[in-house]
Amino acid sequence: MKTICYVSNFSKNLTKESIDNLINLVDTRNNVNDITGLLIVRNKQFFQILEGRKAKVDTLFNKIEKDSRHKGVIKLLDVEIDGQIFKDYNSGKFETFQKYANMKKLYLYFNWIKNAEYLPANEIIQLTTNFLKQNP
Numbered sequence: 384m385k386t387i388c389y390v391s392n393f394s395k396n397l398t399k400e401s402i403d404n405l406i407n408l409v410d411t412r413n414n415v416n417d418i419t420g421l422l423i424v425r426n427k428q429f430f431q432i433l434e435g436r437k438a439k440v441d442t443l444f445n446k447i448e449k450d451s452r453h454k455g456v457i458k459l460l461d462v463e464i465d466g467q468i469f470k471d472y473n474s475g476k477f478e479t480f481q482k483y484a485n486m487k488k489l490y491l492y493f494n495w496i497k498n499a500e501y502l503p504a505n506e507i508i509q510l511t512t513n514f515l516k517q518n519p
């Protein structure tokens with residue numbers, strides 16, 4: 384098992400419609416592939432956490448990195464994990480956050496996973512919180 388976390392910027396021509404399409408695709412595909420984590424879309428930036436089987440996450444990230452819908456991908460975290468931190472959240476359903484109301488849900492959830500046994504939990508909370516601070 385592993386987790387990868389990254390940030391990136393929208394590519395220039397990204398329309399609202401193509402973002403909606405992307406979110407639908409991501410949610411559906413990740414649930415089928417047992418990839419957990421989250422995608423935050425704010426201020427023309429993406430912030431994503433992916434967790435799952437090592438080969439699956441690496442293959443997926445290689446694809447994502449080359450996707451022309453975004454640019455300037457910066458990997459923030461790439462580590463092996465004992466288990467998927469996001470597995471117990473909302474039955475492990477992959478979640479995308481775009482509206483501010485949803486961010487509040489995210490903070491409530493973070494308060495809960497602070498007690499998770501899996502090591503990168505606090506690091507992931509820190510990275511996500513920093514991203515949200517820069518994109519209020």
Ligand SMILES: Cc1cc2nc3c(=O)[nH]c(=O)nc-3n(C[C@H](O)[C@H](O)[C@H](O)COP(=O)(O)O)c2cc1C
Nearest residue numbers: 405408409412413429431443446447448450452453
């Ligand atoms: C910001 C961003 C995040 C993405 N996240 C995922 C993801 O979590 N899961 C996924 O299957 N595809 C994701 N994609 C889409 C992939 O890059 C790729 O288009 C998709 O997996 C279809 O690949 P395929 O045509 O080779 O099957 C993302 C794309 C972007 C731009």
